[in-house]
Amino acid sequence: MSEGKKNLGAVGVEIRDLVKTFPAYGQKNGEVFAANHVSLSVEPGEMVTLLGPSGCGKTTLLRMVAGFLMPSSGEIRIGDREVTRIPPNKRNVGMMFQSYALFPHMTVYDNVAYGLKLKHMGKPEIRDRVRAILQLMQIEEYASRFPNEISGGQQQRVALARAVVTEPSVLLFDEPLSNLDAKLREYMREELRKIQKRVGITSLYVTHDQSDAMAISDKVIFMRSGTIEQTGTAMEIYARPRNQFVAGFIGKANFVRPDAVHSVSGGQAEITLLGRRMTIGASEECGSEKSCVVMIRPEDVKISAEGAFRARILSKAYFGQYIRHSLEIGGCEIEQMDFTQSNAALQEGDEITVSFVTDSLRLLPGEDKMEI
Ligand SMILES: Nc1ncnc2c1ncn2[C@@H]1O[C@H](COP(=O)(O)OP(=O)(O)OP(=O)(O)O)[C@@H](O)[C@H]1O
Ligand SMILES: [Mg+2]
Structure with missing residues (x-):
């Protein structure tokens, strides 16, 4: 897909009245509301950031969208499908974590090919797809290296390649830049944003870093104690914060x-x-x-x-x-x-x-x- 071209197949994400409670330790029958009646939407092709202090429920929300965590109540839709109770591997979402979680014993190529092998795709098709994505991320030359033989920034691109190669409808990021030093972090977030725009993939990005959120998002959702405090562009929230x-x-x-x-x-x-x-x-x-x-x-x-x-x-x-x-x-x-x-x-x-x-x-x- 060429630069700036919209992904016509992109779908949105819709979260309606989502609740997730955990038992509160040390309190009999006590509950923590990690998500307290959260509703939000991510438009097709949009990059939305969940921003908020530690413990406000960002990761919990992301894990529910990915399917790793069952909500206590509420509904999640991806495109026109309700996926609330569907297992992760049937949701067509890609996820990129804080630690890139690359397989250390596999080459860059095999790391990226892994998800396609799981889908029992034919060898020639796997090869074409992996090559295309490595090219898009500009890491073809590292295909036969192992993760410990490339830099942190290159590892991040491999992790991103692995997350998008299966052509997920939605890409979820949980603090993917928090391991990087300030300079590399700034560079990588620009890269991430460019690639996200180029591929046109609907993305939900979790961070507690306000400058990450401001730099990369179409829309920022500010969370606090399991609820949404404010939604808007970075500029709107900066100029007209709610409180x-x-x-x-x-x-x-x-x-x-x-x-x-x-x-x-x-x-x-x-x-x-x-x-x-x-x-x-x-x-x-x-x-x-x-x-x-x-x-x-x-x-x-x-x-x-x-x-x-x-x-x-x-x-x-x-x-x-x-x-x-x-x-x-x-x-x-x-x-x-x-x-x-x-x-x-x-x-x-x-x-x-x-x-x-x-x-x-x-x-x-x-x-x-x-x-x-
Ligand atoms: N498995 C669990 N059992 C009990 N409580 C949990 C569990 N997972 C999360 N919580 C609680 O739910 C709340 C939200 O946690 P969550 O991990 O979603 O926060 P977060 O916004 O991602 O924070 P951080 O920025 O530190 O990663 C916290 O109070 C946390 O202690
Ligand atoms: Mg978290």
């Missing part, structure tokens, strides 16, 4: 309690923040009865001579593309990211003025347990 928890998990954010919330309506809030009245965006869930916080992304704090807020530089750190300043503003510590480099001469202890990009500030329901 403080999501905002704090996706990207960096400062949270400041407003002095007063005067009104909230139509997605906007009239507030007083650090002694100044302003209009900012607001989550639909910010009623007057809820304790709300203002999200200020570090890049939305601008150092400017005309700024209305007096600030003092507590510390600074250089990161190449940007300088991070920790600022004290009206008794609050606020992190600022400066991409302009024009303020490079500023030092710790300097008194400055700053402004906020008020269009980007957002009033959100606060977390009881999160520090602000």
Whole structure:
């Protein structure tokens, strides 16, 4: 299939009201809801990420789609087939795990051919299919090597080749990049995304790494304690997180309690923040009865001579593309990211003025347990 061409045979995944409980250890008759009435859909050819903190139920959900785990209730559909109680080998899904789980005693070729042999496919057809997929992944030259004779990144491509060679309808990934160092990880996720788009295969990708999720997904599903908190593109979730928890998990954010919330309506809030009245965006869930916080992304704090807020530089750190300043503003510590480099001469202890990009500030329901 040529680059960018849609896979016309791609099918979607539909999860409806899925529940999975496990017995809670140490509690008589207690249950943990690893999936608590989860509904979601993955469109044909789409790459969707399940993102969330450790223990929120991502792997459990993926294993139920693969068929390794039976749901307590609910329904899973792949294309127009209900597969909830169908065994894994009859679901036509491919899975790629954190450890690539390549067979160490088999060559790259045999690793990739394995799934086709299980299907009792004829030798010539196996050879054609394996060759084509090795070529697609650009690893033909390693066909006769063993896994320990190729690099981590190449192993990952072999694992991906093995997962897609059987032409599954759906590809499931469980943290496939977590073993790699930061640089290789970034490179490999670009590669993965390119190949996924090229093959046009419907994919569900589990990670607790927000930058992986943002870099590769068409859609991000943010999970917490077995439920879905928010669904949207990475950009939507970053700019308009539903609450403080999501905002704090996706990207960096400062949270400041407003002095007063005067009104909230139509997605906007009239507030007083650090002694100044302003209009900012607001989550639909910010009623007057809820304790709300203002999200200020570090890049939305601008150092400017005309700024209305007096600030003092507590510390600074250089990161190449940007300088991070920790600022004290009206008794609050606020992190600022400066991409302009024009303020490079500023030092710790300097008194400055700053402004906020008020269009980007957002009033959100606060977390009881999160520090602000
Ligand atoms: N076999 C099991 N028996 C009992 N509890 C389980 C079992 N498998 C998972 N759980 C519980 O279900 C919840 C969800 O676990 P799951 O492995 O799906 O989390 P996760 O989001 O994949 O986390 P991580 O990012 O750490 O991999 C956790 O509270 C976990 O302890
Ligand atoms: Mg997991």
